[in-house]
Amino acid sequence: MINKKIKSKNSFFWIYAVIFAIFLGIFFFKSSFSTPKKIDQDTFFDILSKGEVQKILVKHKETVLVYLKKDAFLEGSNTYRDFSNENERKFFTTYPLQYEFEIGDLQFFQKKFEEYKNKYNIVATIDFKNQQEYTITKFFFDYGVFFILLIFFWIFIFRRIGATGGGAGGQIFNIGKSKAKLFDENDDVKITFKDVAGLDGAKEEVQEIVDFLKSPQKYTKLGGKIPKGALLIGPPGTGKTLLAKAVAGEAKVPFFSLSGSDFVEMFVGVGASRVRDLFEKAKEKSPCIIFIDEIDAIGRARGKSSIAGSNDERENTLNQLLTEMDGFGTNTNVIVLAATNRSDILDQALLRPGRFDRTIIVDTPELNERKEIFCVHLKRLVLSNNVDIDFLARQTPGFSGADIANVCNESALIAARKNRSEIISQDFLDAIDRIIGGLEKKNKIIKPNEKKRIAYHEAGHATISWLLEHAAPLVKVTIVPRGRTLGSAWYLPEERQLTTPEQMKDEICTLLAGRSAEEIIFSSISTGALNDLERVTKQAQSMVVIFGLNDKIGNISYYDSTGQNEFSFSKPYSEKTAQIIDEEISKIITEQYQRAKKILKNNEKKLSMLANQLLEKEVLFREDLKKIFGERPYPDEIGDMLSTVNSNP
Numbered sequence: 001m002i003n004k005k006i007k008s009k010n011s012f013f014w015i016y017a018v019i020f021a022i023f024l025g026i027f028f029f030k031s032s033f034s035t036p037k038k039i040d041q042d043t044f045f046d047i048l049s050k051g052e053v054q055k056i057l058v059k060h061k062e063t064v065l066v067y068l069k070k071d072a073f074l075e076g077s078n079t080y081r082d083f084s085n086e087n088e089r090k091f092f093t094t095y096p097l098q099y100e101f102e103i104g105d106l107q108f109f110q111k112k113f114e115e116y117k118n119k120y121n122i123v124a125t126i127d128f129k130n131q132q133e134y135t136i137t138k139f140f141f142d143y144g145v146f147f148i149l150l151i152f153f154w155i156f157i158f159r160r161i162g163a164t165g166g167g168a169g170g171q172i173f174n175i176g177k178s179k180a181k182l183f184d185e186n187d188d189v190k191i192t193f194k195d196v197a198g199l200d201g202a203k204e205e206v207q208e209i210v211d212f213l214k215s216p217q218k219y220t221k222l223g224g225k226i227p228k229g230a231l232l233i234g235p236p237g238t239g240k241t242l243l244a245k246a247v248a249g250e251a252k253v254p255f256f257s258l259s260g261s262d263f264v265e266m267f268v269g270v271g272a273s274r275v276r277d278l279f280e281k282a283k284e285k286s287p288c289i290i291f292i293d294e295i296d297a298i299g300r301a302r303g304k305s306s307i308a309g310s311n312d313e314r315e316n317t318l319n320q321l322l323t324e325m326d327g328f329g330t331n332t333n334v335i336v337l338a339a340t341n342r343s344d345i346l347d348q349a350l351l352r353p354g355r356f357d358r359t360i361i362v363d364t365p366e367l368n369e370r371k372e373i374f375c376v377h378l379k380r381l382v383l384s385n386n387v388d389i390d391f392l393a394r395q396t397p398g399f400s401g402a403d404i405a406n407v408c409n410e411s412a413l414i415a416a417r418k419n420r421s422e423i424i425s426q427d428f429l430d431a432i433d434r435i436i437g438g439l440e441k442k443n444k445i446i447k448p449n450e451k452k453r454i455a456y457h458e459a460g461h462a463t464i465s466w467l468l469e470h471a472a473p474l475v476k477v478t479i480v481p482r483g484r485t486l487g488s489a490w491y492l493p494e495e496r497q498l499t500t501p502e503q504m505k506d507e508i509c510t511l512l513a514g515r516s517a518e519e520i521i522f523s524s525i526s527t528g529a530l531n532d533l534e535r536v537t538k539q540a541q542s543m544v545v546i547f548g549l550n551d552k553i554g555n556i557s558y559y560d561s562t563g564q565n566e567f568s569f570s571k572p573y574s575e576k577t578a579q580i581i582d583e584e585i586s587k588i589i590t591e592q593y594q595r596a597k598k599i600l601k602n603n604e605k606k607l608s609m610l611a612n613q614l615l616e617k618e619v620l621f622r623e624d625l626k627k628i629f630g631e632r633p634y635p636d637e638i639g640d641m642l643s644t645v646n647s648n649p
Contacts, residue, residue: 039100183248239362
């Protein structure tokens with residue numbers, strides 16, 4: 001089917017190319033041979049004396065056009081034109097050749113012309129025209145071919161634009177038509193709610209919309225009204241589009257699917273036209289559902305960062321969408337589903353009840369939800385008996401559904417690369433490391449003194465994380481370069497909904513432990529703590545400015561959840577407050593840095609043992625730290641589970 005479409009497009013291309021070439025040839029052939037040939041007066045009177053002139057036209061009393069008789073081109077005729085082939089001869093018998101020359105004194109020329117007529121008994125006539133005169137026929141004869149070429153050229157160009165997305169059917173006249181894809185009962189959509197794991201709350205919301213369309217009497221008999229729309233909000237990869245596909249698979253009503261960028265076009269007015277066309281089609285198919293993915297492409301708040309009307313076209317598109325969703329002519333049997341990960345920049349008129357009545361949060365999955373997602377993606381994989389799904393779910397905090405799918409696929413690739421017949425747990429751990437840290441670079445050349453510094457740096461992180469109460473449990477520590485890092489310590493953060501100042505300070509202390517260890521052992525610091533310092537600064541800044549966890553600033557937050565200050569160049573606080581904020585951020589970081597140095601000095605011998613083992617083995621696990629430091633002073637819930645992982649696979 002695809003090959004037929006390609007052949008059809010190619011055939012149209014060659015048809016237009018041939019037509020264009022033919023008209024182009026005719027135009028140049030005509031123009032090259034119909035242009036008057038320059039001669040002088042003596043040559044003209046020589047031709048005139050032979051009786052081959054039909055008439056002459058004097059233009060503006062200075063230019064003379066000479067028209068020859070048709071029989072001047074017949075065999076035996078004395079002509080001043082040499083023909084290279086028979087086609088050229090036939091052309092000039094149809095369109096008489098013109099000569100052109102300039103005259104000085106018109107009266108003298110006219111007198112001489114009359115003398116030649118009388119002398120040689122010539123019937124040629126003379127006409128005079130002092131201004132340019134065109135009839136419709138003559139205008140078409142002179143310029144018609146050019147305009148025909150131009151028309152065919154533009155038709156060809158617009159068909160090509162249409163074929164690449166300018167409009168439905170590849171026609172320029174359809175450029176304002178909607179490009180939404182329609183799914184109905186005739187389409188075999190295989191994705192259902194059973195294929196969507198970990199989104200129970202969101203599934204319940206959209207399932208209710210589908211049920212309403214299937215049996216509206218169940219809700220309307222109690223006086224309820226169908227919601228106009230539902231907005232899916234969540235980070236990238238959390239399953240918003242997948243949920244919409246499941247709605248298409250479950251619903252027995254027409255389902256229109258398109259992206260917000262499908263409304264955007266270089267031509268003015270196209271976006272609003274496509275919105276109107278979309279809702280007209282939807283009303284014809286009602287009851288139905290419209291799904292707009294990445295609606296922030298057209299739904300951005302109006303009037304923000306607009307420069308000299310640069311957003312007029314997008315705003316017109318948004319205005320038309322607002323009118324269609326809740327205007328005088330709204331059809332209540334059309335429901336709009338939309339998805340975005342930038343809800344903070346959407347226009348408030350779009351979010352109000354009556355347009356998007358429901359806001360459905362599709363957040364990153366929790367522990368049990370990640371386990372369900374793993375179960376879905378592991379069905380098609382060949383697994384060994386030692387793969388623990390619970391452990392994999394705990395190893396991936398903060399991962400989205402797309403990230404988990406990537407982990408499963410990457411683990412299969414790693415197992416195949418190692419010529420295994422099944423996937424083991426270590427393949428999943430390597431896949432997680434690959435996704436988080438990047439590709440392992442074992443062949444990277446590192447000087448011995450630099451490698452030693454890296455070992456102590458990472459040992460400092462591991463030591464502090466082992467000894468502090470609120471630090472995340474350590475999984476492993478390595479000095480093998482991976483991605484842009486020369487070494488790393490891997491943790492398993494605790495999943496919590498609230499965070500206390502003590503927990504945040506312990507995290508800051510752990511991050512500063514690497515540089516603290518360098519200063520203690522080498523009496524100098526390096527640039528290796530760049531990422532640590534960046535994270536520390538943001539953490540301390542959030543404590544002071546956002547969460548109100550600083551005594552000196554007090555219970556004040558300068559965080560703007562509405563995004564109104566996104567493009568503001570002024571700070572929401574005074575210069576005096578800014579100075580206090582800077583001082584408090586610096587104070588928090590300095591205190592935790594000194595705290596890390598104190599803890600490491602008290603455990604300097606164990607720190608060196610850990611660093612030396614890192615230099616020897618390059619990778620150490622939780623069990624290795626337990627041999628050096630003993631049991632962790634503050635046991636964590638997942639300690640036993642991490643201890644069961646094979647540290648030497």
